[in-house]
Amino acid sequence: xxxxxxxxxxxxxxxxxxxxxxxxxxxxxxxxxxxxxxxxxxxxxxxxxxxxxxxxxxxxxxxxxxxxxxxxxxxxxxxxxxxxxxxxxxxxxxxxxxxxxxxxxxxxxxxxxxxxxxxxxxxxxxxxxxxxxxxxxxxxxxxxxxxxxxxxxxxxxxxxxxxxxxxxxxxxxxxxxxxxxxxxxxxxxxxxxxxxxxxxxxxxxxxxxxxxxxxxxxxxxxxxxxxxxxxxxxxxxxxxxxxxxxxxxxxxxxxxxxxxxxxxxxxxxxxxxxxxxxxxxxxxxxxxxxxxxxxxxxxxxxxxxxxxxxxxxxxxxxxxxxxxxxxxxxxxxxxxxxxxxxxxxxxxxxxxxxxxxxxxxxxxxxxxxxxxxxxxxxxxxxxxxxxxxxxxxxxxxxxxxxxxxx
Amino acid sequence: xxxxxxxxxxxxxxxxxxxxxxxxxxxxxxxxxxxxxxxxxxxxxxxxxxxxxxxxxxxxxxxxxxxxxxxxxxxxxxxxxxxxxxxxxxxxxxxxxxxxxxxxxxxxxxxxxx
Numbered sequence: 473x474x475x476x477x478x479x480x481x482x483x484x485x486x487x488x489x490x491x492x493x494x495x496x497x498x499x500x501x502x503x504x505x506x507x508x509x510x511x512x513x514x515x516x517x518x519x520x521x522x523x524x525x526x527x528x529x530x531x532x533x534x535x536x537x538x539x540x541x542x543x544x545x546x547x548x549x550x551x552x553x554x555x556x557x558x559x560x561x562x563x564x565x566x567x568x569x570x571x572x573x574x575x576x577x578x579x580x581x582x583x584x585x586x587x588x589x590x591x592x593x594x595x596x597x598x599x600x601x602x603x604x605x606x607x608x609x610x611x612x613x614x615x616x617x618x619x620x621x622x623x624x625x626x627x628x629x630x631x632x633x634x635x636x637x638x639x640x641x642x643x644x645x646x647x648x649x650x651x652x653x654x655x656x657x658x659x660x661x662x663x664x665x666x667x668x669x670x671x672x673x674x675x676x677x678x679x680x681x682x683x684x685x686x687x688x689x690x691x692x693x694x695x696x697x698x699x700x701x702x703x704x705x706x707x708x709x710x711x712x713x714x715x716x717x718x719x720x721x722x723x724x725x726x727x728x729x730x731x732x733x734x735x736x737x738x739x740x741x742x743x744x745x746x747x748x749x750x751x752x753x754x755x756x757x758x759x760x761x762x763x764x765x766x767x768x769x770x771x772x773x774x775x776x777x778x779x780x781x782x783x784x785x786x787x788x789x790x791x792x793x794x795x796x797x798x799x800x801x802x803x804x805x806x807x808x809x810x811x812x813x814x815x816x817x818x819x820x821x822x823x824x825x826x827x828x829x830x831x832x833x834x835x836x837x838x839x840x841x842x843x844x845x846x847x848x849x850x851x852x853x854x855x856x857x858x859x860x861x862x863x864x865x866x867x868x869x870x871x872x873x874x875x876x877x878x
Numbered sequence: 879x880x881x882x883x884x885x886x887x888x889x890x891x892x893x894x895x896x897x898x899x900x901x902x903x904x905x906x907x908x909x910x911x912x913x914x915x916x917x918x919x920x921x922x923x924x925x926x927x928x929x930x931x932x933x934x935x936x937x938x939x940x941x942x943x944x945x946x947x948x949x950x951x952x953x954x955x956x957x958x959x960x961x962x963x964x965x966x967x968x969x970x971x972x973x974x975x976x977x978x979x980x981x982x983x984x985x986x987x988x989x990x991x992x
Contacts, residue, residue, distance in 0.1 A: 549946050595949040636950070643953040727951050727965055732941070 477708060478736050479541075479551040482559055485697065486537045489563060492693055493530030502527055514569040514611040516850040517806050519681040519763040521567065526689055529763050533770075535572045537563025540601050543579070547594040553729035553739065553778035557651075558601045560774025564767035565605065569853040574611045575604035577625045581632015588633075596636045602654035603635040606662060608851040612676045619674065627665065634661045646864035648726030649824070651779045652817035655857015662848025662858075676849040682806045683762030690761035694769055695751060701744030701773070709737025716741060723823030724779035731777065743776030746785055750813055753789050757803045757812075764806070768813030775816070784819035787827035791815070791834015801838060811838045814856030821867055829867070837863045882992055885948070885970055886916055888955035892963045893920040893986055900924025900984065917989040927978040938964045939974035939988065 494502060505528025512523050520529035540562040544555050562570065582600035586593045593600070609631050614624030639657035650656050669675070706713070718734040719742050730739040750772045754765060772780060792812040796803040803809070815837040822830025841859035852858055890907060897905045902924035910917040927935060947969045955966045968974065971988040978984035 547946075554947075591949065592945065595945050597946055598950055640950055640953050643951070648954050726954060727947065 478556065478731065479545070481704065481736075481740065482551060482556055483541060486534050486541060486559070486563060488697065489530050489537070489693075490534035493527045493532075493534060496527035496530070496689070497525055501525060502531065505529070506532060510571050510573060511615060512611065513616045513676070513679065514571065514574065514608045515676050515679050516569065516608070516845060516853060516855055517680050517682060517764055517810070518569055518608075519567075519683045520569075520571075521683045521686050521763040522681040526686055529567050530693075532571050533563045533566030533767075536566030536570050536575060536604075539572065539575065543597065543601065547592075547597055549594055549597055553731050554598055554727065556739075556743075556777040557774040557779075558598060561771045562601060562604065564770030564774070565853050567763035567767040567770075570604050570607045571611070574607035574628070577610050577628025578604045578606055578632040578635070581629040582635055583632075584629065585633045585636050599636045599639045599654055599657075600632070602652075602854075603632060603639070603658055603661075605655060605658045605852055605854040605857070606631045606635075608676075608853060609662070609665065612849075612851055613669075613674065616677065617674050627669070631658075631661055631665060634664070642861065643726070646861050647868050649820045649864040649868055650817050650857065650861040651724070651726060651775055651819060652814070652854055652857025652860055653726065655817070655852070655854025656861025656864075658854060659844065659848060659852050659858025659861065662852035666847070666849040666851060670849070676851060678850060680806060682760070682764070684760045687761045690766050694747070694761070694766060698744045698747030698751060698769075698773065701740050701747065703744075705737045705740030705742075705744060707737070708740065709735060713738070713741070719781050720783060724781065724784050724820040725824060726779065726820070728779045728820075729777070730779075739777050742781055743773045745782050746776040746780050746816075747773040749782045749785055749789075750816075753793075753812055754809075757793065757809075759804045759809045764810055765813060768810060772813060772816055775819075780816055780819045781823075783827075784823040784830070785816040787822040787830030788815050788818050788834040788837070789813075791831035791836075792838045793834075794831065795835040795838035799838075801842065807842060808838060811841050811856060811859075814854075815841075815860060817857055817860040818864060821864060825867075825871070833863055833867060836866070882911065882916060882990075885952065885990070886911065886918065888952045889918055889967050889970060889988060890920070892955040892967050893918070893988075895963060896986075897922035897924050897984070900926070902983070913992065915989060915991045917987065919985065919987040921983065921985040923983040926980045926982050926984055928980055932976060932978050935964060935978075936974070936976050939968045939971065939976060939986070941965075941968040943972065944969035 505524030509524040540559045579600045610624045610628035613619045642657045716738045750769045801808045818833045821833045844859045902922035905922045908919040971990045975987045
């Protein structure tokens with residue numbers, strides 16, 4: 473029973489989002505909102521709360537997370553730190569671009585790759601689930617091109633086939649200092665596919681849907697969720713913080729799974745704490761709570777099991793904020809808000825090299841991410857993961873280039 | 879990873895990195911492989927480990943096999959911080975034996991049934 477506690481807790485939080493989503497709107501509005509979400513092009517930045525309403529967005533997010541949960545269970549993958557991160561990022565991006573059908577061709581594409589390699593699908597399950605970041609390729613080409621559904625699905629499958637080899641290869645570029653490695657890889661897949669499709673006039677339209685009226689309701693959802701994780705984690709840890717400090721001994725470089733290091737209880741406390749840090753950032757800068765920012769918070773929470781802790785994410789986020797102070801960027805604008813939340817994929821840089829370097833990484837990230845979206849036509853939802861990979865690669869290369877050999 | 883060659887390179891690379899990080903000036907590597915299993919032994923004259931570190935290293939290297947990690951994350955071998963790197967070895971092997979003491983070097987022997 474004790475071994476099953478992580479999966480039970482994760483399942484309960486998914487049900488929490490699902491329950492609140494179904495409760496918030498009448499059933500006919502719920503279905504209409506879901507229909508709107510399922511038929512949107514979903515390129516960056518599409519706030520599903522704007523497209524369909526808060527309730528339908530949460531239902532979609534919870535269901536996308538549940539699909540990830542079910543696939544992990546069916547493939548007998550343990551509920552480890554990376555599994556938790558995967559499920560939470562899927563649920564989070566179910567609020568801003570992934571939906572319950574658009575993720576399937578990507579996953580199927582990775583499945584085909586596993587068949588080609590004559591290996592079990594489970595050996596590629598993380599690239600498959602993280603790789604659903606390219607879901608907008610499916611929806612954009614289904615609804616905004618003359619390729620229609622067959623074309624959208626085919627492009628999604630091709631994208632899925634390309635993800636695993638690129639994800640493995642590109643790890644070496646940043647050496648695990650970008651926690652969103654698949655985001656980095658799918659940035660290249662997106663760049664590759666979009667460049668080819670664009671040559672045939674198959675493009676995407678820039679979108680900026682950013683909710684500004686959901687602050688109160690989203691606060692009521694996410695703040696209790698983060699606090700409850702701290703309380704539940706404390707209770708699971710025999711009502712103590714014993715061994716919690718173990719989490720801070722690691723910089724968080726891939727692959728740092730906090731569950732075997734500090735236990736699930738402490739990991740859950742850490743998840744709640746990093747969630748609260750991200751909430752605090754939004755409050756301090758005066759940003760809005762909506763699909764994308766809630767997606768960001770859920771992603772940070774998930775990676776609180778797999779590489780992030782409050783001391784390593786804070787310098788990165790501070791760096792992004794400082795990057796807005798004397799520049800053309802505004803801290804509360806959509807791009808910088810998402811940059812602040814998702815730049816935390818660079819947490820290992822702060823963990824390994826200290827907070828000053830972490831701040832510099834955050835500043836650099838804001839500059840780079842501002843220009844990477846068009847490379848993939850806004851169809852890589854992990855645009856910040858892509859930018860973070862570029863930042864991490866640059867920083868690690870410079871570190872190797874200038875450090876003295878022992 | 880259906881190639882034992884890539885798996886062996888990944889493991890040896892990471893163990894050699896650890897020996898070099900420990901200041902070893904003399905490292906010997908022995909690899910024994912056939913169609914059913916492989917065994918790798920890396921012995922060095924580095925700084926060795928104290929009891930607490932040795933216990934942690936044994937824990938990391940004797941963790942259960944993780945098929946779900948080895949194909950994807952093994953590319954990190956040889957480049958990372960010590961603990962993450964040994965993690966990469968640990969999830970690819972069935973069994974690990976470690977002998978080490980401060981200033982007396984370290985011998986790590988790992989094996990995997992194919």
